[in-house]
Amino acid sequence: MMSSELPTKQSRQAFEDISPPVPDTKAGGLVSNTFLTWGTWLLLGYFGIRLFFLALNISAYVPPDEITHAGLCKIFSNVFLLPENSTVTYEFGLVTNTAWLYYWTMGKLLHLNIFGMSDLVFLRLLNIPFAFGTVWYVIRLLRLLTENRLTRLLLIVVITNIPMFSLLSASVSYDNLANLLAAMAIYYEFAFFKNRSGDLLAASLLCQMAGSLTKITFLPLTLVLNILLAINEVKNFKAIRRPFRPISRRTWMIAFMLIIAAGLNLQLYAGNYFRFGTLNPGISQVVSPEVAMQSRLDARGIIFNQYKEGKISYMEALILTGEIKHPGDKADTFYLLMNYEKLKRNPQLWLSPLNYANFWFQTMTASTFGIKGHLGMFKPPLYLLPVYAEMALAFLGFIIRWRPREAGWSPLSLAVVIAFYAGFLIYEVNYDTYLNYGEPSLTVYGRYLFIVMAPACVLLCHYLLCLFRSERIRTTLALATSLLFILYDFPWFLVHVTSEWYTWLP
Numbered sequence: 001m002m003s004s005e006l007p008t009k010q011s012r013q014a015f016e017d018i019s020p021p022v023p024d025t026k027a028g029g030l031v032s033n034t035f036l037t038w039g040t041w042l043l044l045g046y047f048g049i050r051l052f053f054l055a056l057n058i059s060a061y062v063p064p065d066e067i068t069h070a071g072l073c074k075i076f077s078n079v080f081l082l083p084e085n086s087t088v089t090y091e092f093g094l095v096t097n098t099a100w101l102y103y104w105t106m107g108k109l110l111h112l113n114i115f116g117m118s119d120l121v122f123l124r125l126l127n128i129p130f131a132f133g134t135v136w137y138v139i140r141l142l143r144l145l146t147e148n149r150l151t152r153l154l155l156i157v158v159i160t161n162i163p164m165f166s167l168l169s170a171s172v173s174y175d176n177l178a179n180l181l182a183a184m185a186i187y188y189e190f191a192f193f194k195n196r197s198g199d200l201l202a203a204s205l206l207c208q209m210a211g212s213l214t215k216i217t218f219l220p221l222t223l224v225l226n227i228l229l230a231i232n233e234v235k236n237f238k239a240i241r242r243p244f245r246p247i248s249r250r251t252w253m254i255a256f257m258l259i260i261a262a263g264l265n266l267q268l269y270a271g272n273y274f275r276f277g278t279l280n281p282g283i284s285q286v287v288s289p290e291v292a293m294q295s296r297l298d299a300r301g302i303i304f305n306q307y308k309e310g311k312i313s314y315m316e317a318l319i320l321t322g323e324i325k326h327p328g329d330k331a332d333t334f335y336l337l338m339n340y341e342k343l344k345r346n347p348q349l350w351l352s353p354l355n356y357a358n359f360w361f362q363t364m365t366a367s368t369f370g371i372k373g374h375l376g377m378f379k380p381p382l383y384l385l386p387v388y389a390e391m392a393l394a395f396l397g398f399i400i401r402w403r404p405r406e407a408g409w410s411p412l413s414l415a416v417v418i419a420f421y422a423g424f425l426i427y428e429v430n431y432d433t434y435l436n437y438g439e440p441s442l443t444v445y446g447r448y449l450f451i452v453m454a455p456a457c458v459l460l461c462h463y464l465l466c467l468f469r470s471e472r473i474r475t476t477l478a479l480a481t482s483l484l485f486i487l488y489d490f491p492w493f494l495v496h497v498t499s500e501w502y503t504w505l506p
Helices: 009-018 033-057 066-077 101-112 119-143 149-159 163-169 174-195 198-212 216-234 238-244 249-276 296-308 314-321 327-345 353-366 381-401 410-437 446-466 471-488 490-496
Strands: none
Touching: 033 119, 033 149, 033 163, 066 101, 066 119, 101 119, 101 174, 119 149, 119 163, 119 174, 119 446, 149 446, 149 471, 163 174, 163 446, 163 490, 174 198, 174 216, 174 410, 174 446, 198 216, 198 249, 216 410, 216 446, 296 314, 296 327, 296 410, 314 327, 353 381, 353 410, 353 446, 381 446, 381 471, 410 446, 446 471, 471 490
């Protein structure tokens, strides 16, 4: 029997806090346009000050492989087009048969260093605009889903207060250009889905091809974006031709750039496949093993694999490892050899796929909200519980609030991009590396997921706040999340940093 009593105010409020859907609002609650403008400038200014501090003060031996990236940039600065492998380049790895766009761009910009500062610092400063560009396109991606001002401010706080992203943004790394191109490619494709402009689609394709020339692990993102494009256009095949009419001068220019970018990708990847049977040949496939040993990043793998294949003994491997000049790489190689010997004696120590997946997720989180380079700064597991809680609430918000009739298919498509790329990374890169070397943390870096940072941060912030209808609860949750991210980045760094991180301390 149904009760004739009307629901109380408290029960109605409780129901509204969990019931879908949430209507999109441009008001943003207590956040006015003026507050949004000032808050945005303050947060971006704070981000810029921190990046300049890190760029000017952090030792070159802290950021991941920065010495190699900077060395390659200087090599590319000495030639007009592309350099050739030589005795000058061997220590930095391949300069041919590898993605080159970042090094070529930085090499040309390096000629602008007329200020008397070191080339390393100048290159670091050149990387900072890439970070700001990434933030800008992440914000634009959010605005395809919502114009809510509170969500936008929260997104700016989150994206600019991720510790590993902050350090990386002030370092010399091809990841910075790859992250920018990834955010641009994703934004332009989803803007095309919404606005049906052929120029937007062409811009996305151009960014995808430029990204593939920057970093080989950009290719899975290109693959999933084109799969989504094909699925989206199957039901709308005739409409895809309409945006290209009339063809403007800008469209012709973009088409010409697409042809050039496609040709460069074919020259690199098709050339590698036909010559070496793989899209990404190792240095020992291009030059002799003796020469390949001069590369600090490749010597570790060459020594380990020769030992594993029985070509050299354990003691011979240790002797060769002692000849590696870089202290960090030398220590890593010693550890890998000793760890693999331990696994050979105790096979039960190998992780099952499920246990590895759990380890992978925890390590990815720790090395995103901490710092993992040649020096590390990690938060204890207990301190990461609030981060896991934020993720869980955002996932719950997505499950409860997303409805294709109101929000369209873009949120689900963005989630597919994240899941596809993460799945490829864990299975094709990280787990395969674990099976070869026996060390689960090898190649597991939070920064490897920054390629899909744009959709991840957008969905996190959007559905975290969508979970509740009460404006008071949403504002409180946004403030708490902002405080958590801000404290976990630069203040945490300043409290825990030691003298070995800085260039100006003994």
